Amino acid sequence: MKPILEVTELTGGYMPNQPVIHELNFTVNESEIVGLIGLNGAGKSTTIKHVLGLMEPMSGSSKINGQTFREEPEEYRSQFTYIPEMPILYDELTLWEHLELTAMAYGMEEQTFLTRVRPLLEEFRMDNKIKWFPSQFSKGMKQKVMILCALLVEPKLYIVDEPFVGLDPLGIQSFLEYMVTFKNSGAGVLMSTHILSTAERYCDRFLIMHEGRLVLGGTLQELRTKSGLADATLDEIYLYVARGNVT
């Protein structure tokens, strides 16, 4: 399997000499969903910010298709879309205009945009709200707008930060089905979440972070072997790690 995202020896933080994440090493391959899990404050969002190119690493690198953000900023960013934990929308744009702007910004053809957008809107039951402004949306609907924008582009890599909060069960199901479809056609997904039962069912591999370090990684079977907890669920392994039993 070809890696899409390669993070090597990544160290970074918000203040010089005070790194929040330490020497992270991981990859996200083609056709793979990788779950990034950890307690609040474990460094998941900081890791994601480094991958997005919003923060500069103190050392180490994050490469997408072999390139860092510094080398080819435009190329780097055109290969992924991002669904943030808190939906941030343009107050002055309608749902349709959000989708159109995203499609234009990522350089899509108008025809491609039109063929993709309808089924997406119907799947997430937003097709009758295309003229709505964000002020009319609930938190879950705002989240759906972010998801629609990200799915519309069909990039090689999806970076998803806690997508399930505020989303209704049908929305969660639709989102997961799309993730699986795109995975099967070769895309990679890096998904941070606290909903472990869902993660256990849908993720191929897991990265467990604790206090800024990757303490455990691999498939569920590998996690069981490494932690010495045979037959444990992801929940149990995670709690074991979160209590500081693995370093």
Place this chain on the structure above:
Amino acid sequence: MIDVKKLWSKRQSAHMTEKLKYFSLMANSGLIVSSFLLIIIGSVYYAKLLKVLPEHFPAVLILTIVFSFWLTRSPIRTLLKEGDLVFLLPVESGMKYYFSKSLSSAMASGSFSTLFLFTLMWPIVQVFITDGWMMYVVFGFFLIVSKVFNLYVSWEERRLPYKSHQLNYRIIRFIVNFVYVFLLFEEAYLFLIAMFAIMYVLKNFVFGIFKKMHGYQWELLLAEEQTLKMKSYRLVNLFTDVPALKQMVNKRPWLNSIGTFSFKKGNAMSALYMKTFIRLGDYLGLFVRLTLIGFLFLYLIPKGWWQLAVVLLFFQLLALQLFTLFTQYKWNVSFTIYPIKPSVKMNAFTNWLRQILIVQGAVYGIFYGILTSDWLIAVLMPAAAVLFSLVRLPALAKKHC
């Protein structure tokens, strides 16, 4: 446990401090001088206007309409905050004191502003209805009584859970106020006393019973508080910058055609800037205001080539103000991670701004041309906009990069 009694005085003193701070900022911005000028000019024209009004001017009817709206509109600042929906709900039963305080402070300011409005209208009353300081006192007194009545029953009205129901009762109040004010200015005091009986019945047996049926409508109260707060911020914002001012979105569908661009990557940013300009906050209002003030200058200053310098000055003002639009999306992650170079975003912005400036130049040119028939200078105005955008915009862009 939250001490509700202290809460009101705390909120109110914080509110007053904020008000005073903003007022001192407004005073510094030359408000005192300009409002003094406005008052002098205004009173001269007011006196002139009164002289030219026809003898059969329907003063009573007009005053009645003005005051009916004024009395019916009964804003109450509750100084509620968003967090109150969570933290004050448990002490709901103790909120009676808090809300009665906010009601009485609304009554105080409402009475004062009613008297102020009446004083403004007093010259009309003197000319067309009656004169004498006794009458000023009598009219003022009855208007204040009605204002207090309206605030009181409108507070009870606010207990109704649906805005549409509240509106029905507001219409009832409007009708009562209309009759009341009409009788007052017709000096039909006997009938006026009869109105008091109707108002008494309304207060006790119509609005009075909502208390038993409904609790406080927290969300509506909060929404009203926020609207009132934003209104006062917007007023202050004319003079000085208010960081807390949430930008409102006006859909303005009739301008949609300006914000429509053909579907290609290069147009993404231009479309966004244009849509923001026509819909968000005060950007469009700013453009219109600056254009109108520019007209005033072009009109007042004698014609000649120096008008080009005036126009350039206004280009500079507009460009400086509109550059805030460029930093609008600083906190929008999606905007930041679009695969578009920052330099491309900046170019799209300056191109957009150039178009706005040229439009403004053309509008000035047409105005000036019609005013003076000096079409050479008029044509040079949009040309000056092009020149300005070539010379000044890159420098401004560098500052904001």
